[in-house]
Amino acid sequence: MLTKSTFIHALDCPTKAYYKVNHEHYQNTQDDNGFLQALADGGIQVGELARHYFPGGHLIEYNRDKQVSLDETATLLEQDSVILYEAAIAHENCYSLVDVLVKEGNKIKLIEVKSKSWPPGPNDDFQRKNGLIRPKWQKYLYDVAFQTWIAKHVFPDADIQPYLMLINKEQEATVEGLHQYFEIQTVNGRSELRLTVPVEELELGEPILTQVHVAEQVDLILNDTAREPLSPIESEGFDSWIHQLRNHVVDNQKYPSNLSKTCKNCEHRVAARNLVDGNSCGFDECWGQGMGWTPEQLAQPLVFDVWNEKGVHKMLDQGIYHLDELTPEYYKVNYEELPNRQKFEQVDRKSLQIMKTTGRDPESEIVLPGLFAEMDTWTYPLHFIDFEGVSPAIPFHRGMRPYKKTPFQFSIHDMDKDGNVTHVAEWVERERGKFPCFTFIRELKKVLEKDSGSVFMYHHYERTTLRDVRAMLERSREDDKDELIAFIDTLVDDQSPRYLIDQQKLIIDYYYSSHMGNSNSIKYVLPAVLTESEYLKEVYAQPYSGLSIQNTILYAEENGIAVNPYQLLDPLELDEIPEVGADLEGIVSEEHKETVADGGMAMMAWSRMQFPDVTEEERERVFKSLLRYCELDTLAMAMIQQHWSSLY
Secondary structure: OOEEHHHHHOOOOHHHHHHHHOOOOOOOHHOOOOOHHHHHHHHHHHHHHHHOOOOOEEEEEOOOOOHHHHHHHHHHOOOEEEEEEEEEEEOOOOOEEEEEEEEEEEEEEEEEEEEEEEEEOOOOOOOOOOOOOHHEEEHHHHHHHHHHHHHHHOOOOOEEEEEEEEEEOOOOOOOOOOOHEEEEEEEEOEEEEEEEOHHHHHOOOOEEEEEEEEEHHHHHOOOOOOOOOOOOOOOOOOHHHHHHHHHHHHHHHHHHHOOEEEEEEOOOOHHHHHHOOOOOOOOOEHHHHHHHHHHHHHHEEEEEOOOOOOOHHHHOOOOOOOOOHHHHHHHEEEEEEHHHOOOOOHHHHHHHHHHHHHHOOOEEEEEEEHHHHHHHHOOOOEEEEEEEEEOOOOOOOOOOOOOOOEEEEEEEEEEEOOOOOEEEEEEEEEOOOOOOOOHHHHHHHHHHHOOOOOEEEEEOHHHHHHHHHHHHHHHOOOOOHHHHHHHHHHHOOOOOOOOOHHHHHHHHHHHEHHHHOOOOOOHHHHHHHHHHOOHHHHHHOOOOOOOOEEEEEEEOOOOOOEEHHHHOOOOOOOOOOOOOOOOOOOOHHHHHHHHHHHHHHHHHHHHHHOOOOOHHHHHHHHHHHHHHHHHHHHHHEEEHHHHHHHOO
């Protein structure tokens, strides 16, 4: 059958339906992404919460035999009024489960529950000014459209009304510990939910979910006016699209590849070195068959790999596919003048990547003098900070809104003028069920208020987290709220001399190494810098000891390339890591995935520690792992700075 999840997986490329159905043979880059797993688990929790807003319903239990679920659903729908959870509906080998189905006489409400926030920001609703559905909403709306299409055929005389049930981001939780009612457990390698209290004892307070009627948008989809078609079969109309996709799935046939710019973010593009257990790379199959390329040609960097490139479609239209087919002239860059730049423009970095990663510039590294000018403005000691936090759809604590950042951990490394690095502080909230945010900021303040040294973050997570905590403090009755707010302002007010410095932006503006490829994620920059720096090799080939990492060698190499130090630590220790669910919503950019994948694991680990059934042994083991990984995050920043200082 063509299931809803397979349809959504193939929404931008029908070939991916084959890879989805044959997932045991085709690797998916989303399968080991901790952040996406955290999203999936949050979706399970939100789905369970939604059911409790429709009490008295009947759950259609999962059954491998879909016909059993279909028969049970059909029998229950003979009633005049009924509420069903996970109702099974099918038409012509197209199959879907409905999160919540409410039947009242001739009216049937289809409610698809998503852990997506609502209302949207200004000019960010479902549709653009031209009437087309915004790309960020397409997976959600096509999901409910698929269900509606089936329901209209199954119940031709019924009034079918489609809804999305979304997170009301403006609603504060009015009960304490709402999140802790919904515990994610691992059963047979998959995430399942357990209520921690009996149903009759649930106190949900004011609803944090809201129903949004989407009949208008679904009609656009069913009438083929929702977006520009992305494949030949989509251009033939929704009915034909569904039928052709279904036929290929039922016959287990691959739809011919449509090579285009959509391949850039294909989750089935997996480097050969990362393939496991004899799995195949779907991307390589598509491009190998479509272009007649050899394995060597497939292994060469493609134009998809150019950093932050928005014009891939123009390159493909010109027959440009590989990085070595591009030159700086393509971006109108005089490559010889780049070392004299004060700051890199985007086209400069693209040109650097093209020339250095293809070996046309033998020097692998470049540092602009502007970096050293920036360094002259800093105050020592330098402080490198990293936070870990959760942003749960269902809040942990009363008064918190969905998706507001809740920091539970920090690490700080200091560096003096001589380049000496010391791990000066770490903190993690260990007490189960305790609101961590204000204790977090008090502990951070104790460390950073001792001097006026410059403070560094990587990307902007720390700044936005501090602003979220500041907003909580403003609404609070804490005795020291004014003092804490004033401290936060020294770090987040852009007029403050201690305004947080973004090390990633320094890299984008002033630094490039060919070993970074197209990524500015610290997980790529750190091994690149280690590969470049003789100073770091000498220092970190010796045992390193901080507050939680003890007597550990952090420099090793394979084939002349530094091993990512994160690989040299023991893995983050959870008793069981659930496999990523098959119906992920895929709402994160590629760059974001890179920077938060390990953070997702930290989110999952700490969240799990908030439930009462975790043993003290496991709790202690997890907290030690969290401390080690957070310590390495700030050490990585310090190491990058050590390299730069050694060049100055």
